[in-house]
Amino acid sequence: xxxTTANVKPKPNYEATxxxxxxxxxxxxxxxxxxxxxxxxxxxxxxNIDINYVAMRWANxxxxxxxxxxxxxxxxxxxxxxRQVSFDFFTSEKARKNLSWVIFIAxxxxxxxxxxxxxxxxxxxxxxx
Amino acid sequence: xxxxxxxxxxxxxxxxxxxxxxxWTLTDVDPTDRVLDLLEFVKGYHxxxxxxxxxxxxxxxxxxxxxxxxxxxxxxxxxxxxxxxxTITVEPIMGLKVMKDLIVDxxxxxxxxxxxxxxxxxxxxxxxxxxxxxxxxxxERFDDTxxxxxxxxxxxxxxxxxxxxxxxxxxxxxxxxxxxxxxxDQAAGERLEILNEQGGVWRCRTAFNCTEACxxxxxxxxxxxxxxxxxxxxxxx
Numbered sequence: 001x002x003x004t005t006a007n008v009k010p011k012p013n014y015e016a017t018x019x020x021x022x023x024x025x026x027x028x029x030x031x032x033x034x035x036x037x038x039x040x041x042x043x044x045x046x047x048n049i050d051i052n053y054v055a056m057r058w059a060n061x062x063x064x065x066x067x068x069x070x071x072x073x074x075x076x077x078x079x080x081x082x083r084q085v086s087f088d089f090f091t092s093e094k095a096r097k098n099l100s101w102v103i104f105i106a107x108x109x110x111x112x113x114x115x116x117x118x119x120x121x122x123x124x125x126x127x128x129x
Numbered sequence: 130x131x132x133x134x135x136x137x138x139x140x141x142x143x144x145x146x147x148x149x150x151x152x153w154t155l156t157d158v159d160p161t162d163r164v165l166d167l168l169e170f171v172k173g174y175h176x177x178x179x180x181x182x183x184x185x186x187x188x189x190x191x192x193x194x195x196x197x198x199x200x201x202x203x204x205x206x207x208x209x210x211x212x213x214x215x216t217i218t219v220e221p222i223m224g225l226k227v228m229k230d231l232i233v234d235x236x237x238x239x240x241x242x243x244x245x246x247x248x249x250x251x252x253x254x255x256x257x258x259x260x261x262x263x264x265x266x267x268x269e270r271f272d273d274t275x276x277x278x279x280x281x282x283x284x285x286x287x288x289x290x291x292x293x294x295x296x297x298x299x300x301x302x303x304x305x306x307x308x309x310x311x312x313x314d315q316a317a318g319e320r321l322e323i324l325n326e327q328g329g330v331w332r333c334r335t336a337f338n339c340t341e342a343c344x345x346x347x348x349x350x351x352x353x354x355x356x357x358x359x360x361x362x363x364x365x366x
Contacts, residue, residue, distance in 0.1 A: 008317045008318030008359075009360070009362065009363025010318070013325060015325070015327055016360060018331070087332075096327070
């Protein structure tokens with residue numbers, strides 16, 4: 001009896017990696033988003049969030065990492081979705097490749113700016129002066 | 130019962146180059162009549178130019194896939210009573226070029242089908258020189274996808290396919306699945322390589338339209354997921 005148990009794994013490419021990223025980031029977003037919603041909207045409450053709260057939160061390295069991860073994963077998840085949808089409108093191979101790079105670079109830049117803002121924190125002394 | 134049958138018309142031979150609908154009111158329709166019966170009646174007694182594909186008329190050949198009341202069916206398998214409506218709108222399947230009335234150009238569909246080598250590939254001589262044996266479990270592994278009749282109801286119900294004609298579509302993946310998981314076949318690697326390309330399985334966004342449209346009740350979205358998994362793990366047993 002013959003069997004095909006040999007490993008026939010194709011080399012991972014951009015498409016396969018993007019698809020997996022969509023799944024993994026989706027799974028990670030579940031706890032990240034729910035914890036965020038629970039704290040901001042339920043435990044603290046949106047009306048109690050002011051600059052002091054933000055300053056307090058971003059003074060903590062753990063929350064800085066948490067918020068950077070939340071931003072990066074949520075944004076990547078959305079940008080990859082945008083990439084998939086845009087493929088419906090751009091059919092040439094070249095246009096798709098360029099578009100993928102534009103979206104990827106936009107993700108890097110926005111995530112970087114967001115990360116800088118989070119790490120920089122809220123400078124209460126500047127606001128008060 | 131009385132039924133209003135609205136049918137999409139497009140026929141360059143008769144000068145109907147602007148797509149439009151024709152409507153007939155049919156009386157004495159039996160709820161157990163099939164939509165194909167209504168189309169045959171109209172073609173036979175009202176308008177002989179009405180064009181549609183049909184062959185076996187028993188859900189086996191897969192010729193008469195159509196969009197009926199907004200959903201893909203085989204006209205020969207769907208009964209009037211199952212549509213729960215006295216107005217039945219029949220259109221060609223979407224995503225393929227309309228050639229005449231309900232007839233679409235199936236060539237892009239079959240071209241995509243051929244691209245995944247949908248046939249047994251094994252150049253080795255069987256152990257006993259005669260046949261390649263297979264256990265029940267090994268046969269069961271791909272049993273569901275052997276049922277495909279290539280009617281294109283799944284592919285033309287897929288929003289990814291509507292948006293992107295380069296996507297191979299669910300039917301092609303189903304037929305690749307049928308050989309990828311066949312223990313007697315030796316070209317799974319080649320097929321997975323093809324389906325790992327840009328127009329391959331990663332275009333599937335699990336809308337489940339294909340599973341809903343399949344007249345053979347194949348678990349298409351599951352089959353596509355299994356192919357995705359095989360690409361990720363390299364395991365086809």
